[in-house]
Amino acid sequence: MPVRFVIDNSVVISWCFEDEWNRYSGAVLESLSKREALVPAIWPLEAGNALLVAERKKRLSQASVMHFLDLLHDLPISVDQETPDRMLREIISLARMHNLSTYDASYLDLAIRQGLPIATLDSNLLKAAKKSKIRIYEPSN
Numbered sequence: 001m002p003v004r005f006v007i008d009n010s011v012v013i014s015w016c017f018e019d020e021w022n023r024y025s026g027a028v029l030e031s032l033s034k035r036e037a038l039v040p041a042i043w044p045l046e047a048g049n050a051l052l053v054a055e056r057k058k059r060l061s062q063a064s065v066m067h068f069l070d071l072l073h074d075l076p077i078s079v080d081q082e083t084p085d086r087m088l089r090e091i092i093s094l095a096r097m098h099n100l101s102t103y104d105a106s107y108l109d110l111a112i113r114q115g116l117p118i119a120t121l122d123s124n125l126l127k128a129a130k131k132s133k134i135r136i137y138e139p140s141n
Helices: 009-014 023-031 043-056 062-073 084-098 102-114 123-131
Strands: 003-007 035-040 077-080
Touching: 003 102, 009 023, 009 043, 035 043, 035 102, 043 062, 043 077, 084 102, 084 123, 102 123
Parallel strands: 003 035, 035 077
Antiparallel strands: none
């Protein structure tokens, strides 16, 4: 079984845009040739919404969105399913504790539950991960 890590949407969506792409996100993408990423149940909707907003703002064409979705489909990204009760209660509590959105807290929660490092470009999520003693994913490791 490949090495696993949690990846948040800030990294995934950066692959779509030249002005958001950076060395770290590129290395994370490259690491998916040998490793598997996990995402919380909210991720498909969050990623889809970011792409739709970019399309509406004319940052991406509809064809580009569809192409990117095809690329995502081929990557080893697994969605971890959560019960609604757990999502509502425990993740809200974690979000409150770290002053995060419930979306961001769901990535932190997944990393905590699975004991996995997290790949993120989000400064608030980075801060919360460090406070929670969650390792930050380093693609070279």
